Amino acid sequence: MDQDLNVVRGDSPDWRPPNKLLGQYLLSRLKLHGDRIIQAYPQYNETVTAAVVAERAVRYAATLQSLGVGCGDRVVVCCGIHPHYSSLLLGTICCGAACATLNNKFDSGDLRRLMEIIQPKVVFSMSDAVPQLQPALSQLATIPKLIVLDDEDTWKWFINNKIAYHEPQGIDPYTNVAAIMCSSGTSGLPKAVQITQANLFTSLMAFKHKDAYVQADDIVVITSPLFWVTALLYSLASMDHGVLLVLEFGASEEHVLGVIQQQKATVLFTASNFALSIAKQPSLNSYDFSRLRIVIATGTAMAMDTQILVENFFGASVVQLYGMTEILIATGMTRKGQRILGSVGLLVPTMKLKIVDPNTGISQGCGKVGELLFKGPQVSPGYLNNPEATAATFDAEGWVHSGDIGYADSDGNIFVTGRIKDIMKYRGHHVSPIELESILLSHPEVLEAAVIGVPHPTDVEHPRAYVVLKPGASVTADSLAELVASQVAEHKWLHGGVCFVNSLPKSPTGKIIRSELRYLTES
Known part of the structure; x- marks a missing residue:
């Protein structure tokens, strides 16, 4: 804690930015991992190696370029968990374009508003979302190319296109938007959060910190949907670090525990409410999750008693992360492997936290409760085509107003106690x-x-x-x-x-x- 400025600071980074763009950097990492399996999709009974992700990504980037996708353009992916998602994501980034991942359960009104904001050149979807998508796309001045992943004709054309990929030039990773995720911000209608290549790279480097929870040899079951920023980050982390990521969303508690048992998972990344729902059903402890060493909970802060309850059920440590789409993952570090019950941990490297009185805006000292404000290279440049909402959440000094209430102790451990509006x-x-x-x-x-x-x-x-x-x-x-x-x-x-x-x-x-x-x- 900086007592003079009342600012909590994450560790100084122990890495240097690579001299490559994010797409080229990830392709080099995938080449290094080769035939190592980095992703598994139980729903499709399919696994994917690093080499396959890389080969598909380059091929998809070339096809996107043939459709006119280039630097500054936007591509929408609107579907559930899919084995080609990571390659579509990386392929889009390799074009210098932004991949916008949308909730395939959005109604036509939300989709229309977001499509008007995003103005995509290409949209990927499954057939079940097409009835909601088509009315939204038809209202755009330039109607994008729609590629349906489970339509044999359009999908085969896309994946089998034999076109050479050309690496784009003149891209600034600090301003080039690589991903767009939806958020309601602190309130209101869905907004399109811009995430730059530099934002993503900084967040990826936090996975390499000596105190990071996930290690390269872990098997991680993640229940986040693709439209949640944690799915974006962990998909990229599996490419970077070679972690085996098992993607599973929308399944029952029993099914997820079955996947943990089958995959011999060592890490479960899930929503706090979902972890608690499992722990409150003792009949589910017949599954074998003996190799599970850690449960990473996010989405809603867990109180101390709840955290202990979940730990006792799984027989594994429960750690909490705090993040927002606008700031990616802000906390999740510990010192010497220790975690403080009820805390969301320490700030990740390079992140700063200021706690202010929500009524006066005056910064608060150690242990005092106030609104959590964040600043750092992980912070989004703002909402796409929405300057009013950007100004309401991102202040002139670069601090993001989270809308969450909490405090930090003298060691920098952060506690979230609620939402201002709650x-x-x-x-x-x-x-x-x-x-x-x-x-x-x-x-x-x-x-x-x-x-x-x-x-x-x-x-x-x-x-x-x-x-x-x-x-x-x-x-x-x-x-x-x-x-x-x-x-x-x-x-x-x-x-x-x-x-x-x-x-x-x-x-x-x-x-x-x-x-x-x-x-x-x-x-």
Whole structure:
């Protein structure tokens, strides 16, 4: 902690930027790995070697160039997990273009808005997304080439095209956008986050840090969808470091555990809520995950008790990462292999953190709670074709306002305590839902829980819990309210009560959608 500036700093980098563009750098790394299997796709019963990824990428880059794709252009990939994704991604980067990975479950309205922003030259999709895509594409001034991955005619033409690849010239890795990912930012409609070659390279180098969690000989099962930035980064990391990446998204808890057992995985990278969902079902511990040494959880901060619960189930250490599409992975380091329960870890090298009072903007000292602001070479240059949203999230000094609340201890360990918009107010007190949810989840009959503030005429808000119980549970709402009251101060009690529901509304990445719970409350 820099006591003068109240800025927390990651380690100084122990690497130098390569004298190559990102595409050429990754092709050289893939050549080094050769016939090593770096990716597995259980859904397709297919594995891919480094050599195959490289050969496909060069071939696809050449075909994209024949379609007029070059420096500054954009290519959309809108599909679920697919064995050719990494080669399409790298091929696009090798053209000097940006690969925009979109959620194939977006409705036609979201797709139309994003296509108008991105203005792609080529779109890759599966046939199930075409009905939503076509109306969006038809509204563009220049209609892009649509290539359907499971359409034999168009896909065979694309992959079998015999055209020479020409390495583009004059590309600046610090300004050239290599990837575009969707984000709602701190609020609002989906936005197109620009990620440069330099952003990605800096993040990749963090994987090589001596204290990085994932090593080259690991087998990593990742449940992130392709449109999540962690899938982008781990796909690139598998090319760079030779890590075997097993991609699996949208499957049940049982299926994922079966994949861990079959692949003899050593690392599980997953959403915090998904890891907890597994750990709350003891019947699932019949699977063999004895080789699993670490569970990396992200998406939502885990409280200490929840982290211990997940650790006890897997018999493996649980570490938390913090990131946003706008800043990539910001935390996830430890010192001497130690992790602090409830913390999302230390900053990655080159990243800076400032914690400010969300009302005054004044920076806070060690241990004081405020909004987390990030700055560093991993930070996006902003949202594509959206200067207003960019100005609202990226300030004039280059700090990204995360919208998350937290603090750092004297050793630089970072703790996330909630979202600004999720913090409840009760008679002048601020109440974080994470603490209350952790207490509820400690009950053996509670499967899931979410706490929101219910408007009150005199107290501002009353905390209310929405709880999903395990089958056959007998616990009452009053008992759960008493459990919370026994462990927290009176202003944190569940004055709004406890409501039992069959399920909690979630985003495709597993995050609880609290706005829908608020709508349920209002209706």
